[in-house]
Structures are given as C-alpha cells and as structure tokens.
Amino acid sequence: MWEYVRRAAFSVVALFLISFLVFCLTHVVPGSPASVVLDPDTPEEEILEWERDHNLHLPVITQYKIWLVNTLNGDLGESVITERDLAGELAYSIPITVEWVGLSFLLAVVLGLPLGIISALKPGSWVDHIARVIAITGISVPDYWVALMLVAFVAVGLGWFPAGGFVPLSSGLGPHLSALVLPVLTLGLHYMAVLSRYTRASMLEALSQDYVRTARAMGLPPWQVWLYALKNALPPVVNVGAMSFGFSFAHALFIEYVFGIAGLSLALLNAIHELDYPMIQVTVLVITSIFILANLAADLANLALNPKLRQSR
Amino acid sequence: MDNRLLEVSNLRVAFPVGNAMAEAVRGVSFGIDTGDAVGVLGESGSGKSVTALAILKLIPSTGRITEGSVRFAGRDLLSMSEANIRKLRGRDLSMVFQDPLTAFNPALRIGRQLLNVIRAHTSSSIQNARARALEVLDLVGLPDPARVMRAYPHELSGGMRQRALIGIALACNPKLLIADEPTTALDVTIQAQIVELFHKLRTELGLTLLYITHNLDLMAELCDRAIVMYAGNIVEEGSVTDLFQSPRHPYTRMLIDCVPRLEDARNRELTVIKGMPPPINATNRGCLFSPRCPSVIDRCRVDDPQEDFEGERRFACWNPRL
Amino acid sequence: MTLRRDMGNKQLLLLHSIASSRTGLLGLCLVSAMALMAVFAPWIAPYDPTQIDMLNRLQPPSLSHWMGTDLTGRDVFSRLIWGARPSLQVGILAVLIGLPGGFAVGLLAGFYRGTILEAILMRIVEIIAAVPLLIVAIAVVGVLGVKPMPLGPFMITNEVKIIVVLGFLYIPGLARVVFAVAASEATSDYIRARRIQGVGDFTLMVSDILPNCLSVVIVWGTLLTAGGVLAEAGLSFVGLGVQPPDASWGVMLSDARKFIFSGEWWLLLFPGLAISLTVIGLNLLGDALRDILDPRQYTGPRLD
Numbered sequence: 020m021w022e023y024v025r026r027a028a029f030s031v032v033a034l035f036l037i038s039f040l041v042f043c044l045t046h047v048v049p050g051s052p053a054s055v056v057l058d059p060d061t062p063e064e065e066i067l068e069w070e071r072d073h074n075l076h077l078p079v080i081t082q083y084k085i086w087l088v089n090t091l092n093g094d095l096g097e098s099v100i101t102e103r104d105l106a107g108e109l110a111y112s113i114p115i116t117v118e119w120v121g122l123s124f125l126l127a128v129v130l131g132l133p134l135g136i137i138s139a140l141k142p143g144s145w146v147d148h149i150a151r152v153i154a155i156t157g158i159s160v161p162d163y164w165v166a167l168m169l170v171a172f173v174a175v176g177l178g179w180f181p182a183g184g185f186v187p188l189s190s191g192l193g194p195h196l197s198a199l200v201l202p203v204l205t206l207g208l209h210y211m212a213v214l215s216r217y218t219r220a221s222m223l224e225a226l227s228q229d230y231v232r233t234a235r236a237m238g239l240p241p242w243q244v245w246l247y248a249l250k251n252a253l254p255p256v257v258n259v260g261a262m263s264f265g266f267s268f269a270h271a272l273f274i275e276y277v278f279g280i281a282g283l284s285l286a287l288l289n290a291i292h293e294l295d296y297p298m299i300q301v302t303v304l305v306i307t308s309i310f311i312l313a314n315l316a317a318d319l320a321n322l323a324l325n326p327k328l329r330q331s332r
Numbered sequence: 333m334d335n336r337l338l339e340v341s342n343l344r345v346a347f348p349v350g351n352a353m354a355e356a357v358r359g360v361s362f363g364i365d366t367g368d369a370v371g372v373l374g375e376s377g378s379g380k381s382v383t384a385l386a387i388l389k390l391i392p393s394t395g396r397i398t399e400g401s402v403r404f405a406g407r408d409l410l411s412m413s414e415a416n417i418r419k420l421r422g423r424d425l426s427m428v429f430q431d432p433l434t435a436f437n438p439a440l441r442i443g444r445q446l447l448n449v450i451r452a453h454t455s456s457s458i459q460n461a462r463a464r465a466l467e468v469l470d471l472v473g474l475p476d477p478a479r480v481m482r483a484y485p486h487e488l489s490g491g492m493r494q495r496a497l498i499g500i501a502l503a504c505n506p507k508l509l510i511a512d513e514p515t516t517a518l519d520v521t522i523q524a525q526i527v528e529l530f531h532k533l534r535t536e537l538g539l540t541l542l543y544i545t546h547n548l549d550l551m552a553e554l555c556d557r558a559i560v561m562y563a564g565n566i567v568e569e570g571s572v573t574d575l576f577q578s579p580r581h582p583y584t585r586m587l588i589d590c591v592p593r594l595e596d597a598r599n600r601e602l603t604v605i606k607g608m609p610p611p612i613n614a615t616n617r618g619c620l621f622s623p624r625c626p627s628v629i630d631r632c633r634v635d636d637p638q639e640d641f642e643g644e645r646r647f648a649c650w651n652p653r654l
Numbered sequence: 655m656t657l658r659r660d661m662g663n664k665q666l667l668l669l670h671s672i673a674s675s676r677t678g679l680l681g682l683c684l685v686s687a688m689a690l691m692a693v694f695a696p697w698i699a700p701y702d703p704t705q706i707d708m709l710n711r712l713q714p715p716s717l718s719h720w721m722g723t724d725l726t727g728r729d730v731f732s733r734l735i736w737g738a739r740p741s742l743q744v745g746i747l748a749v750l751i752g753l754p755g756g757f758a759v760g761l762l763a764g765f766y767r768g769t770i771l772e773a774i775l776m777r778i779v780e781i782i783a784a785v786p787l788l789i790v791a792i793a794v795v796g797v798l799g800v801k802p803m804p805l806g807p808f809m810i811t812n813e814v815k816i817i818v819v820l821g822f823l824y825i826p827g828l829a830r831v832v833f834a835v836a837a838s839e840a841t842s843d844y845i846r847a848r849r850i851q852g853v854g855d856f857t858l859m860v861s862d863i864l865p866n867c868l869s870v871v872i873v874w875g876t877l878l879t880a881g882g883v884l885a886e887a888g889l890s891f892v893g894l895g896v897q898p899p900d901a902s903w904g905v906m907l908s909d910a911r912k913f914i915f916s917g918e919w920w921l922l923l924f925p926g927l928a929i930s931l932t933v934i935g936l937n938l939l940g941d942a943l944r945d946i947l948d949p950r951q952y953t954g955p956r957l958d
Contacts, residue, residue, distance in 0.1 A: 026780075029777060029780055029781060029784070030784050032781060033780075033781040033782075033784035033785065034784075036781060037785055037790070041793055041794075041797070155934060155937055155938060155941075156930070156934065158937065159880065159930055159933035159934040159936075159937050160926075160929075160930045160933070160934075161884055161887055161888065161891075161907075161926065161929050161930065161933075163888065163891050163907065164907060164922075164925075164926035164929065164930070167907065167910065167911060167914055167922055167926070168922065168923075168926065170914055171914040171919065171922055175914060175915055182915075228434065229429065229431060229434035229435050230434060230435055230436055230437040230438070232390065232429070232435075233429060233435040233436070233497075234437070235390060235421070236388060236390055236421055236422065236426075236427045236429070237421060237422035237426070237449045237452070237500060237501075238418045238419065238420070238421035238422035238423055238449070238452060238453060239418075239422070239448060239449065239452050240418065240452060243448060243452070247437050247440070250437070250439045250440065251437065251438065251439050265786055266786060266787070266788070268786060268789055269786060269787070269788030269789050269792070269888075272788075272789070272792065272892070273888055273891065273892065276891075276892055277911070287789070287792070287793070288792070288796075288892060291792065291793065291796030291797070291894070292796075292893070296797070299793060299796070299797060303789060303790070303793045306786060306789050307784075307785060307786060307789070307790075310784070310785070310786040310789075311784055314784065324439070
C-alpha cells in the first residue's frame, strides 16, 4: 500500500521539477518575451516598464515562486500573446483532446485485445502472421504520415470524411463524429498495434505456465483454461495501456496538427511557435499531470488485478 | 490380467530436437490393477514424466505419440477425442504435479479453482460443490479448510499447497492418481507428511496410485511394485521387496547402492554411477546403459536387450545379476 | 539458444542467428540499406538535394527524376537519400549519449542494491521516467529555439539539441534495464567468489557485470533507436527539427502537406515510406535480437 503512496508522492515531486525546469528554460532564452509581444519600435523605457509589470526583473527563483503560488491558487494568469485567460483556453481544449484520444483508445482496445489473444491462442497460424505484420507496421509507421495519407486519399480522394478534424458538437452529432473518424482511426490503429503485441506476448507467457497444464490435467474446458491464462495475462497489458495513454499525447500533437483539431496538444505546439511561455508552461504541466495520473491508474489497476501485490512487503 | 485398470503398450513419444525427432519414451509397456501402488523410478531425462503426461495426452504440442496404446478401464485413450478425454481428466484419471506453487493459478483463490474442477465434472449445485470441496480439503489433512478455500496460492505454505493440489486431484473420486514427483519441491519434513498422506489415502480410500519419483526410499515406503526407467526404456520391474533385495539389472543395483545409509561404515566411499544419461536423441545400438554399466559385456553394445521374465518380475539385460 | 563462447567470434555467431530468422533477416537488410544510404549519400544521390530548379518544380516521377521533384524543383530521390542522415544520426547518437548515463546509474544502483545510493539513484530515475518523453523534448527544443545556440566556443545546432535531450531522457529506460541485470548478477556466486579473490568493486562492475548487461542493452537500444528516428522525423515535421532547406524525411513530409489537396502524391508517399521502412527494420531487428539474446525477457513499456 505504501508503495503506491510513495509513488504518488514522487510523481508530485516530478511534476514540480518539470514545471521548474520548463520555467527555467523559458527564462534562460536570450531576448525577453517583450521583444515578441511589443512592437520593435517601442522605446526603451516602455519595454522596461512592461518587463517590470510582468515581474521579469526579479530573480528566476522568485518568479517561479510567484507563479507557483498563483497556480496553486487557481490563477493561471494570462497568455502573454493572446491575452486570453489561460485557464479558459485550457478548459476549452482539454475536453476536445480527451474526447478524441479516448475514442481512439476505445478503438484500440476493442480491436487490439482480441487480435492479440487470438494470435496467442493459435501461434503460427495465418491469423497470427497477419496480426503480427499488422502490429509491426502499426507501431512503426509514423502517425502523421498515416494521417496525411488518410487525408489525401480518403478525405480528398474519396471524399468520405472531412479533412478537418474538428466540428463542434453544436453543429450536430453526425458532422461532429464524421470529422473525428480519420483522426481516431489514425491514433486508434497505432495503439491497436501496440496493444495487440503486448497482449500476444503476455498471453503466450501465461499459456506456457504450469497452471495452464494443471488446468488441462483437471479436465477444465478450453474456454476456462484460456480465462485462467487471460486473468494473468491482463495486468501487464493494462499497465502498458495506461502508460500508452500518457504517451499518446505526443502522438496526439502530430495528429491534431495535421487535422487542425484545437485540442490540448495543438495548443502546446502553437504556444511553442508563438513563444507564449506561460502557455507552454501550463500545457506541459497539464500533459505531464495526465501522464502521471495515467501511470498511477495503471498501478492501481495492477493492485486490483494481482492479489500478490496486496501483501505488504 | 485382462481388465487391468491401466494398460500401456509399447508407448513411444518423440520430440523435435534440431531437425530430427528424438524419442523420449522408447517402447514402454506396463500395467496397473485397481488398488495397486506402483512406483516409477528414474533419473531426470529417463522419460518417466513424459510417460505420465502421455497417458493423459498432455504432452506439449511439439511432441508426438508415435506408437503404442494406452487403455484405461477398457477404453483406448489415444484414439479418444479431446472432448472425451477431457471428461476423464480430473475425474477418473487425475494427476498431481511437482511444484505446487506454479501448479495453481496465482490470480485465483484456491476455493475457486477447486470449485471450477468439481463443477466441470459434476452437475452439482454450488452448495454441494462447496461441501465436497471442504470435505476434500479436510481429507487431505488441512486444518482449516474454509480458510484455505479463501486463500490465494501464495498465501499458503508449500506443504499446505501440495495437500490442496492433491485435494483437487481427488475431488471427483478418481480411479487412478498419477503423482509426478509430488514431494521434490518440498522440505524433507514436509515430504514425510505428504508421503504419510498418500499412505492414508491408500488405506482409507483404496486409492490406486502411480507414483513417479527419483527417491527410492519414498517410493519404497508407499509402493508395492516398481518400474525402473532409464533413457526412455523400462529396465526392470518387480515388487519393491524383490527389487531391493535382489535387483537384477545393474542400473537398479547401482541406484540402491548410491543411497548412503547410516549403517554403512564411515569410511566407505560413496557409490557413484559414472558418466551421464544419454541425450534424448542418442541412437547407439545396443543397451543405452552400456557406457556406464559395470557388468557390461560385448553383446550389450550390439544388441538391444531382450526382456526376461521371472514370475512377476521382468528385466532387460544381457548380463543380469542373479 | 545460447551463444557458445567456444565458437570463437561471437559477433559472427550473432549475425548468423539473426540471418536465420526471416524477420531478423528482413530487419537487418532494411536497416543496413538505410544506413548505407545515409553513409554514401554524397556518392549515391544523383542531384544536390538543395539545388533549386524552378522550371521543373512539382514534376511526377520520371526517368530523370525517379521520385519526382518538389515545390522548388529539388529532386525528391536525392533528398530522400540525404534525409536518411538526420534521422539515423539522431536515432543512434541519442542512444549513445544515453548509454553512459544508463550504464552508470544501472550498474551502481544494481551493485549497491539495498543501500542509500541505490535508493537515491532509482528515485531520480523514477522522476525522470515520470515525464512524457516526446512532449518534454518538444517543449525543450521549442523553447530553446531552432536557431543554433552558442555555448562557449561551440555552436549547438538544432540536431545536437534534440540528440542531447533525447539521450538524457533515454537514461531511465536504459538504467532500469541495466539495473535489472546488475541487481541479479551482483548477488550471484561468481561475483562473491571474485570478491573473495580481492577484486575491487569498480573492476567487478565493469569487467564482470557489464558484459552481462550487453544483450539487454543491445535490444533496448535498437528499439530506442527506432523511437529516435520517429522522434526526429516528427520534430522536423512540426518545424522543430531540421530546418529547410536541409533534407530530412520529416521536413519533406511537412512540405508535402501543402500539396495533399492538389494531388502531388509522390511528395507524400516516398518520405513516409522511408521512415516506415527504417523503423520497421529497426523494430524487426530489435525483436529478432531479443529472441536470440534474451528469449525470456518481456520488454517493458516503450516510448510510443
């Protein structure tokens, strides 16, 4: 039990460290944000005044402390560039990303798990070979390329689905979902490949264990034997799945870029292009938090599925 | 002798090694009657475990039963469909494996695993199945059956786990129990307890037992008759008394001699069988034991030994000790 | 199968084993092809990859331009060949940068298992590992800017920044893998025997335990290289990697993006295919290596 509290604590520490690291980086860069925001012709005194307003004259540590206190109090400040409320921007973009990434994972699980299981149950069969080819291709092919290809051939060529990935729900459920099909397919197929590989490996490992032989020796029907193996094969897969959810935000970034989906990852990319440091700070923090939460969720899931871990060491 | 409980004839089992098939079991024949306790004695690699697995048709999928027949209660097992033999496994014909920790599913409670077996073979209600489960756990000497039912395998001690495993094997009243080195993974004191449990099961239930081991003493305690295997062949068979007092085959003789006894003189050298058992794909002509045999004669290296019979005994040696 | 030391040249034996598995062979061929392409680019490429030829822009594949030309008339095929360099460089060098750190941390933590040193090292590893790799890489590179940065007497190019950041972030993965081996070896009998002989800790770590870690590191490293290739291409794609007019597969895809609506399919197909084949090759190679060197190893979570 304490293991998990400890891991959670370290995750929080990691979060602070990351935020500090990014904060430091943004202040190490030569040239101040003022040069980005203000006109090049602005007189010197105005620049200095602007900088003082934004606390840029204080030492980095102090600036960080101020930022930290503000953030923990819920005040995320304003974007230097757009001057929109950061919290508002996040509130707008997070659900978008969560929705389409979530759907992708749903697709990945629904397709990937059975594929991996069947592959393991019939190793060497044509199903297995095809599944493994799909899996290797799925994890190796860059998502942004798949996305572009899908847009080029399916959206433009065939015209089945729109090339833009985001249509708000207010425009109707049909168009909303239809726009999501291609991005969800892109990310979903990738993770289907990942999951099917891990499921296959894990299931094969489980099937080679002694207890499977005992189960057969006791005359249990095949489906029950496979369930025995599956119950042991799932925890590592759940683990990988949850960690992948965290990693998926990087992939999401590329896909949102291609499809123009105004989600969290694209917000980060835009912030980087615009040198909007507060926004960069905050989005990295949010994405890292989600990643950490996903890992914790994986650990908790392991705890639930694997009775051995419940014993204290 | 006609309606023996188990009749194995000329069983041959082969596995792929490199590009060829190698025989792990090379023409094994023996029989067991109801009420018998037969021991199978041999080193690692003698083919004893593979024989047992072959009887239940549980050899790994890479292997193949290339020849022979196995008849159980008059039925031919090898030609049976998988569905039919599944009905026999765990019910009429049960097996207990060597390592009780890995034999159980670590993710399920013992009770669940026990119930699954009972309900797979009988159409009992849950209550009856539970009652039978508790009964069986008590039968194998577990002090708190209800607690064991709720426990996960890793929560029990080695001895308790093995008892539980035996319990599962007995849950549906099998006609024959095959025990493959059931005590090898346990401490010596626990070993004795398990052997005693088997003893009790034999006397109280009249359990028919095929007991596979490499430990002569344990086998001698439990079994009336024994089969000695070497490199996939049966080299000798007979009553335990006969085997110990007047072993015919040199291998049997040396096995017995190898075990140090308290009564032996302190400065007596330990008897050792020089050399190693042949690899699975050995194809030498003649007796496979000849390279290590102290009483080897020329014929041994050329002709495969023929079986000689002596009443209830048999042995396969050109130069037996008489 | 085990590598029999008495059979002399271990590397040859390894190659032979890889070649005898179909997937391994395919992986090896793909990777070798790409590597050769990268190394011999100046001699293989028919044209200068940055040579502009506005008269011949956006030509489909033809005999003079096997893969067509791009938006400024540059030969796609030549750019493809040269594009292998940044991707493979980043992939391999990032792993190489991470190796010393990974080995150091893993060996020390594994050897001194149960001490404060191990606790501290592994906690640091956990913290760095708690970070989504690509996101942080993007953030760091983005914030540092894509222009070459002066650092003392050196000019740090974008590529170097990526390599260093990725390499640093690879350390936890490598360290964990080395730690697993080192921890189990450190308590083994032969180490104890050597200690009794009076061999010092450092020598033990380097000459006895380190060689045993090589197989897992080779497998993990190959898979990390695959990740690195994808990372470089991705960063270049969003403008944070190699800058135009230099050639990189990611940059080529970025250029191609403007033309997906107008049907110049060759700009899109070939760079993507190049990335895919390289990564597929590396993954196949990694799998084959794992089957040979570490058949019971169940590789942990990867960077994707």
